[in-house]
Amino acid sequence: MIRTLLAATALTLAAPLALADHHEEDAEMMMIGPHVGHMAPDFSAVLAASGDAVTLADLAGEEGTVLVFSRSLDWCPFCKKQSIDLKDAAAPLAEKGWSLNLITYDAPETLADYADQQSIPYTLLSDTNSAMIDAFGLRNHEMNGKGRYAGIPHPAIIFIGTDGEIKAMLREEGYKDRPPVETVLEKADELNAADMG
Numbered sequence: 001m002i003r004t005l006l007a008a009t010a011l012t013l014a015a016p017l018a019l020a021d022h023h024e025e026d027a028e029m030m031m032i033g034p035h036v037g038h039m040a041p042d043f044s045a046v047l048a049a050s051g052d053a054v055t056l057a058d059l060a061g062e063e064g065t066v067l068v069f070s071r072s073l074d075w076c077p078f079c080k081k082q083s084i085d086l087k088d089a090a091a092p093l094a095e096k097g098w099s100l101n102l103i104t105y106d107a108p109e110t111l112a113d114y115a116d117q118q119s120i121p122y123t124l125l126s127d128t129n130s131a132m133i134d135a136f137g138l139r140n141h142e143m144n145g146k147g148r149y150a151g152i153p154h155p156a157i158i159f160i161g162t163d164g165e166i167k168a169m170l171r172e173e174g175y176k177d178r179p180p181v182e183t184v185l186e187k188a189d190e191l192n193a194a195d196m197g
Contacts, residue, residue, distance in 0.1 A: 046125065071104065
């Protein structure tokens with residue numbers, strides 16, 4: 001009986017602590033990356049296909065730019081899966097006025113080879129020194145300085161309007177899960193409807 005009471009008391013005390021830890025993790029996750037409503041930082045990345053430097057203005061569709069920050073298409077299996085899943089989002093997003101672009105710290109040649117092998121129908125961008133990853137506040141500092149992980153971002157999908165304003169950001173907790181295509185398309189519809197309202 002006493003053991004049961006002690007165990008119940010321990011569980012009762014542990015539950016608020018577990019909830020507090022979870023809320024703390026959620027709060028930390030919300031602090032990573034740019035804030036919706038703020039202006040996007042000055043942007044410059046390299047087109048994997050041509051090696052040319054581009055800005056957000058060069059990339060934007062009628063409504064704006066969807067910028068997918070991914071860790072690596074060279075070695076990250078979760079990023080590769082996401083990049084293939086997003087093939088189904090490119091045309092629907094374009095119809096909704098949004099251009100789809102995926103950016104990693106991989107070299108342009110690595111991304112160009114990957115695009116050819118996987119028939120990627122959207123733009124791949126190279127940020128070899130992680131300048132854009134840093135500018136958007138997405139660098140994973142836990143992995144900073146650790147071999148191939150140095151300079152990788154926390155994965156995120158950012159909607160940027162033609163005026164340069166950050167309209168929305170989609171993220172999942174951790175790096176294995178990525179927002180599904182349906183969620184990305186729903187967010188584009190939601191933003192388009194708000195723009196018309």
